[in-house]
Amino acid sequence: MKRILIQDTNGDQKKALRDFSVSFTTQLRERGLSDAAQVVTVADIGVYNKGIVAKILPEGFIYVNLDAARIGEIIEKTIQKGEKVQDLLLDKKNKQMRLGLRNCGVIDPESIEEYIAVDGYQGLAKALAMGPEKVIEEMKKAGLRGRGGAGFPTWMKWNITRGIKGDLKYIICNGDEGDPGAYMDRSVLEGDPHSVIEGMMIGGLAIGATQGIFYIRAEYPLAVARIQKAIDVCYTKGLLGKNILGSSFNFDIEIRLGAGAFVCGEETALIASVEGLRGYPRPRPPFPSVKGLWGKPTVINNVETLANISYILFHGGEAFGKIGVEGSTGTKVFALTGKVRNSGLVEVPMGITLREIVFDIGGGVFENRKIKAIQTGGPSGGVIPEQFFDTPVGYESLQKLGSIMGSGGMIVLDENDCAVDISKFYLGFCVDESCGKCAPCRIGGTQMLVILKKISEGKGTEDDLKKLEQIAQAMQKASLCGLGQTAPNPVLSTLKYFMAEYRAHVIDHKCPSGKCASLVSYSINKEKCTGCGMCARVCPADAITGTRQEKYTIDAAKCISCGQCFDVCKFTAVIRQ
Amino acid sequence: MVVENLVNDVKEVVTRWKDKEGNLIMILHDIQDRYGYVPREAALEVSRQSDSPLARIYEVLTFYNYFKLQPPGRFNISVCLGTACYLKGAPALIDEIRHLLHVEEGATTKDGIFHLQIVRCLGCCGLAPVITVDEKVYSAVKRADVAGIIAEHSKAVSKN
Ligand SMILES: Cc1cc2nc3c(=O)[nH]c(=O)nc-3n(C[C@H](O)[C@H](O)[C@H](O)COP(=O)(O)O)c2cc1C
Ligand code: FES
Numbered sequence: 001m002k003r004i005l006i007q008d009t010n011g012d013q014k015k016a017l018r019d020f021s022v023s024f025t026t027q028l029r030e031r032g033l034s035d036a037a038q039v040v041t042v043a044d045i046g047v048y049n050k051g052i053v054a055k056i057l058p059e060g061f062i063y064v065n066l067d068a069a070r071i072g073e074i075i076e077k078t079i080q081k082g083e084k085v086q087d088l089l090l091d092k093k094n095k096q097m098r099l100g101l102r103n104c105g106v107i108d109p110e111s112i113e114e115y116i117a118v119d120g121y122q123g124l125a126k127a128l129a130m131g132p133e134k135v136i137e138e139m140k141k142a143g144l145r146g147r148g149g150a151g152f153p154t155w156m157k158w159n160i161t162r163g164i165k166g167d168l169k170y171i172i173c174n175g176d177e178g179d180p181g182a183y184m185d186r187s188v189l190e191g192d193p194h195s196v197i198e199g200m201m202i203g204g205l206a207i208g209a210t211q212g213i214f215y216i217r218a219e220y221p222l223a224v225a226r227i228q229k230a231i232d233v234c235y236t237k238g239l240l241g242k243n244i245l246g247s248s249f250n251f252d253i254e255i256r257l258g259a260g261a262f263v264c265g266e267e268t269a270l271i272a273s274v275e276g277l278r279g280y281p282r283p284r285p286p287f288p289s290v291k292g293l294w295g296k297p298t299v300i301n302n303v304e305t306l307a308n309i310s311y312i313l314f315h316g317g318e319a320f321g322k323i324g325v326e327g328s329t330g331t332k333v334f335a336l337t338g339k340v341r342n343s344g345l346v347e348v349p350m351g352i353t354l355r356e357i358v359f360d361i362g363g364g365v366f367e368n369r370k371i372k373a374i375q376t377g378g379p380s381g382g383v384i385p386e387q388f389f390d391t392p393v394g395y396e397s398l399q400k401l402g403s404i405m406g407s408g409g410m411i412v413l414d415e416n417d418c419a420v421d422i423s424k425f426y427l428g429f430c431v432d433e434s435c436g437k438c439a440p441c442r443i444g445g446t447q448m449l450v451i452l453k454k455i456s457e458g459k460g461t462e463d464d465l466k467k468l469e470q471i472a473q474a475m476q477k478a479s480l481c482g483l484g485q486t487a488p489n490p491v492l493s494t495l496k497y498f499m500a501e502y503r504a505h506v507i508d509h510k511c512p513s514g515k516c517a518s519l520v521s522y523s524i525n526k527e528k529c530t531g532c533g534m535c536a537r538v539c540p541a542d543a544i545t546g547t548r549q550e551k552y553t554i555d556a557a558k559c560i561s562c563g564q565c566f567d568v569c570k571f572t573a574v575i576r577q
Numbered sequence: 578m579v580v581e582n583l584v585n586d587v588k589e590v591v592t593r594w595k596d597k598e599g600n601l602i603m604i605l606h607d608i609q610d611r612y613g614y615v616p617r618e619a620a621l622e623v624s625r626q627s628d629s630p631l632a633r634i635y636e637v638l639t640f641y642n643y644f645k646l647q648p649p650g651r652f653n654i655s656v657c658l659g660t661a662c663y664l665k666g667a668p669a670l671i672d673e674i675r676h677l678l679h680v681e682e683g684a685t686t687k688d689g690i691f692h693l694q695i696v697r698c699l700g701c702c703g704l705a706p707v708i709t710v711d712e713k714v715y716s717a718v719k720r721a722d723v724a725g726i727i728a729e730h731s732k733a734v735s736k737n
Contacts, residue, residue, distance in 0.1 A: 181660030183700035218606060218643050219696070254597075257606050260643030276599035278640040294598065335702060337661040343703030378660070411660050425663055429697075435640075538721070540676060562669070564720060 002037040002079055007045040007053040016067075017041075020052050023068045027075060037079050047090060063088040095356055097323070097349045099331045100147075100184075100307045104191030109226055112233050115194040121239060123313030127202045128247045132162060135206045141317030143329040144309070148174055148265075148302030149380065149407050150482075151395040154309070161207040161289045161297045169209040170298040172274065173200055173306055175216035175223065176258050178265040179378030180429060182409035184333040184345055185303035189216065189223035192307065193230040197253065199306030201244070202313055204251050207299050212251060215270055217258040228255060262379075262433035266481045267292075267300045269435070280437045281481035302407065304333055324350030328394035328405075338375075338411035339365050348393065355389035358412060370415040373497070377406025379426045379433075380486035382493025383413070402493040404486075418515035419498035420505055423491040424452045430487035441484025444475040448491060455502065456516040458509035465502055469495065514576045517561040521577050524565075526551045528573035535565035535574060586611060587622040601629065601637055605644060614645035650685040650692030652730045655709045659698030662706040666720070670706060671695065673723040690734055691727070 006021050024039045047053045051065035056078050063074065063085065070088060077083045098104075107114040115121070127135045139155035146152045161169060173196060177185040188196060200212045216224050231253050234240040242250045256274050263269045264279040271293050273279040292298025308330060312320045321329050328350040334357065337343045341363035348357060358364065358374060365371045373383040382403035384391070391397050395405050413422065431445040448471050454460045472488030479485045495502060504510050511519040524535070524544075531548035543559040546552030554565070566574040590607040594600035604627065608619050615638060624631040638644045656662075656671050671682065674693055678686050685692040699707050704716030708726065715726055 180658070180697035181702060183698060183702070186700050220700075256599075257603065258643075259602060259606070259641030261641050273602065274599055276601040276603075276637070278636060337702035337705065338664055343661070343705075375660070409660065411664070413664070417664060422664075425660070562672070564669075568721075 001035070002059075003057040004037060004039045004079075005042045005045060005055040005057065006039060007047070007055075008041050008043055013052065017052055020066060020068055020071075024071050027071050028079070031075060033075065033079060037075075050090070053090075059084075061085075062090040064090045095352060095360055096347055097331050098347050099311050099320075099323075100188060100304045100333050101191070101345065101347050102311065103195060104187055107192070109191050109193055110229055112194060112230070112237065115192075119314055120194055120310070121198055121245075123310040124198050124201050124205075124239075125245060127205055127313050128245055128249060132206045132208065135202060135313065136162065138313060138317040139206070139309070142312045142320040143317075143327075144305065144312060144320065145328065145395060146302055147304035147308070147332065147407065148300075149377070149404070151405060154301065154305060157289060157299055157301075158203060158206045160287075161209075161299050164290055164297045166208075166297050168211070168294075168296045169207055170211050170213060170293045170296060171200055171203045171207060171209045172213045172215055172270065172293065172298060172300045174265060174267075174270060174300050174302050175214055175220070176262075176265040176270065177217060177220075177303075177407070178262040178433075179407050179409045181337055181378060181411055182335040182407055184335050184408045186220050186223050187345055188303050188307050188333075189220065190226050193223075193226045194234075195307045195310050196303055197227070197230055197234060199309035200253065200301075201240075201251055202309050203299060203301060203306065205249055207297070209299070210250050210252065212253040213274060213293070214253065214255045215258060215264075215274060216255060217260070219260065224255060224257065231255070261435070262429070263435045263481070263483050266483060269481065270300065271298065278435070280435055281483075283480060304408070325392060325394055327396060332393065332405065332408060334376075334408045334410040336362050336410045336412070339369070339371075339414040339417070340412040341366060350394050351392045353390050353392055354384065357393070357410070358389065362412065365412060365414045372413045372415055372417060375403075375411040375413060375422065375490070376409065377404035377489070378409040379429050380404060380482065380489055381406045381409070382489050383419070383422070383497060385497045402489075402496055404489075416513050416515065418456075418511055418513040419494040419501045420452060420456050420511070421513075421515045423494045424449070424456060426490040427452060427487060430483060434483060434487075438478075438480035438484060440475045440478040441480070441487065444471045444479075445484065445487055447471055448475075448488065452491070455505045456511070457518040458505065458516075460506040462503075462506055464506065465495065465499075514563075517563070520561055520563075521556065522554055522559060522561065522563070522566060523556075523575050523577070524552050524554055525573045525575055528571050530571055530573070532570075534568050534570070538564045538568050540564065583616075583618055584622060587619060587626055591623065591626045595627075601627070601634065602641070605634070605638065609644060613649045614647060616648075617646075647685065648689075651690045651734065652710050653692045653694065654727075655694050655696045655699070657697070657699045657705070657707045657709075658695045659702065659705075661698070661702035665705040667706040669720045670708060670718055670723055673720050674727070677724060677727055690731070 021039050045053050045055050053064050055062045077085050136155050136159050144154045204212055214227055258264050261279045264273045266281050267288050268282040269279040288298045324330050331347050331349050333347045336346050346361050371386055373385045375383045384401050384403050388401055398405050427449050431449050434441045434445055436442045451464045472492050475488050476485050504512050514520050529551040531551050536544040541558050541560045543555045544552050566576050590604050594604050609615050620634050624634055658667050678691050680686045680693045682693050682695045706718050708715045708718050
């Protein structure tokens with residue numbers, strides 16, 4: 001029995017789609033094939049903006065831009081013979097490319113045998129044969145830059161620490177994943193723990209470290225358990241401990257847990273936390289690569305960075321360097337979320353455009369709303385409005401737009417999201433998470449937040465917009481660590497691109513997207529109101545009264561602008577202004 | 578709290594970590610895993626056994642959000658306030674919980690049944706907004722669903 005899955009749609013194609021399904025079923029019946037195939041409408045096949053889309057099972061062919069004239073051909077070729085109708089096939093030029101996530105969802109993360117079967121620990125074996133200098137050489141060819149945010153070339157970082165004399169050095173994996181809308185590091189730790197361990201061992205070998213430490217946030221218990229299990233099995237297999245794989249290389253790994261402090265993602269604060277102290281950052285220099293954990297030379301690498309290293313050593317730096325673009329090689333994993341149709345982790349080669357990520361992979365925004373911008377880099381990043389979506393992804397290209405690559409959060413914003421509100425969200429996060437050690441971050445952040453709150457309540461002035469910029473610049477220049485230096489970025493970038501929206505708040509006292517509760521008012525359109533009373537039932541302030549005949553009204557004095565009536569009304573009778 | 582056990586529990590934890598430098602945070606994690614929070618008695622005992630001043634222990638406990646100083650509720654409601662959940666309406670869910678249970682974030686209801694906490698990104702942004710009650714995950718939650726989620730658990734309590 002074959003199945004023809006047809007993707008449902010809400011748009012203007014609804015009727016065409018129904019006609020198509022009906023004719024397909026009819027033609028099957030006419031040919032006496034009713035028992036051989038069945039037409040089913042399904043919610044989602046994952047292909048958008050390509051007309052009528054159908055997937056034929058069990059073959060799995062996806063046909064796009066269908067119309068009724070082609071049904072006969074599909075039945076003859078695919079249903080009866082199992083052959084493809086070439087010109088209807090979805091052009092599956094897969095835009096994704098999985099390096100960091102290569103084994104996630106593919107192998108059993110708790111089985112070292114499965115990891116070894118996909119060439120696991122071969123990169124380490126090669127590294128051991130090459131020796132440290134050649135490993136760093138290989139990393140230089142690869143051009144890998146840190147995936148944790150700053151994008152510092154990994155080979156360079158390693159080379160500095162390698163050059164420093166010392167009997168004891170450390171390599172730490174930064175698994176603190178602080179960006180509050182991103183989870184790629186967690187997926188790698190949980191889905192492919194051995195690749196990260198292998199990367200760490202290669203790094204350890206290159207810099208001359210004998211001790212590795214995983215710093216993982218306690219909120220990720222499964223990641224911790226998987227890494228611990230992987231470490232344990234490595235010891236039993238002679239992959240950790242003394243004389244690894246018969247070489248003279250000795251290496252140990254242990255886990256330390258974070259405890260819910262964003263600032264501990266910053267290198268010097270992370271080190272303090274591993275030392276069992278409050279996670280206060282320290283002034284740099286000295287840099288951790290020179291003087292880090294317990295005063296010893298220390299390299300800190302992000303999870304995704306490390307997962308790439310085992311790949312690079314196995315496949316060679318040159319091969320890796322060919323992926324992506326000049327200056328930004330390889331791939332990047334993004335957590336694509338927000339108002340996008342297909343949320344999820346995507347891994348793409350550098351150099352792909354933002355538009356391809358958001359539309360071709362993500363399927364665009366929901367309900368055909370208008371897309372406004374994407375936000376990358378989380379609380380340290382910025383927004384990128386739609387007119388720049390043809391920019392290729394890379395460290396410098398995103399920075400030029402006033403955002404950053406960051407660790408990989410990519411949030412899609414639509415016309416219902418407000419620029420002021422989103423900056424308030426990110427800044428509020430940084431104020432919550434500021435450790436309070438230095439004044440620019442502690443006081444500057446709080447003052448900026450006070451101003452943003454004022455603006456969102458319609459009490460801001462044009463002068464406030466200037467003040468925001470002034471404080472932001474002071475914070476960028478004078479804060480002790482990356483948290484305070486980058487916290488103003490979301491505000492600055494929204495000011496840059498959405499000044500008109502800020503001005504609407506301070507001059508007209510309006511929130512154009514209707515998000516800032518104090519600036520919107522609700523009323524009911526009596527023409528459209530059917531008197532069903534749903535609005536009155538959900539209203540938490542008892543501000544809505546009426547009857548079926550007289551229709552309903554909102555008492556503005558009681559209304560708290562929560563918007564529940566607006567959300568619940570099926571007849572679009574509630575007006576938001 | 579049974580004090581004998583506490584002394585032994587702490588001894589076990591402190592012994593496990595005794596050879597590791599910078600072990601205080603890990604010791605406190607183990608204690609919290611055991612009791613669901615870090616009771617003052619336990620902090621005192623850690624101070625005694627590991628020979629570090631109590632101030633040093635509270636310095637750490639109060640810096641890190643993850644450590645709880647109050648016993649958790651019978652059920653722990655976590656509302657995600659990560660970016661995706663925020664954009665998709667998590668603040669309204671928090672409002673609704675506050676309104677229904679008269680509880681502020683980080684606090685427990687008077688009857689000790691529900692504890693409300695705000696967390697940042699549970700790593701399932703595709704299902705936003707997300708609420709968890711202990712291990713159970715509720716996805717794409719709407720304001721109107723909150724009462725039902727709470728009722729589901731209150732009922733479980735009244736049955737026992
Ligand atoms: C406030 C703040 C938070 C950070 N959070 C993280 C994090 O959660 N994960 C991470 O890998 N890097 C984070 N970083 C960046 C690290 O300090 C560091 O640059 C990175 O771990 C280095 O690894 P890489 O070179 O492999 O990217 C953060 C930086 C700052 C300033
Ligand atoms: S933001 Fe809530 S799960 Fe990611």
